[in-house]
Amino acid sequence: MNNQKHGMPALISLFIPGLGQMIKGDFFKGIMIWVFGGLTAVFLMWTIIVPLIIYVWNVYDAYNSN
Template sequence: MSNQKHGIPALVSLFIPGLGQLIKGDFIKGIMIWIFGGLAVIFLWWTVIVPLIIYIWNVYDAYNSN
C-alpha cells in the first residue's frame, strides 16, 4: 500500500477521525484513535484543547504516515 494517495485518507479523517488510518491499513492506530479520541471527548469535554490536539494529529498522521 505504499502507492496509496495521502490526500484521500486525510480528507476522510477530517470527517471521521481514525478512518484515514484504517483506509491506509493501519488498523490498530485507527481503532486507538477511536478509543482515545472518544474518551477525550467524553471526559475532557470542558476543555477544547486536548480533543482538538487529538483531532489535528489524526489528520496529520493520516496524511503523513506510510
C-alpha cells in the first residue's frame, strides 16, 4: 500500500477533520464532515461521546477510503 494514499490523509485528518478526504479527492465528503461535525460539536457539546465517534470515524475513513 502506498503511504501517501492512506497514511498522510489520515494524519492530516487528525488535525483538521475532513481535509484528508479532500486530499483524496472526495470534496463532498470532506465538506459534509465539516458541516455535520461542526453542527454536532455545537449542539451536542454536553456529551463527548458523539463528537468523539465522528472524529474517530473521520480519521478511519480518511485512511480506508479509496
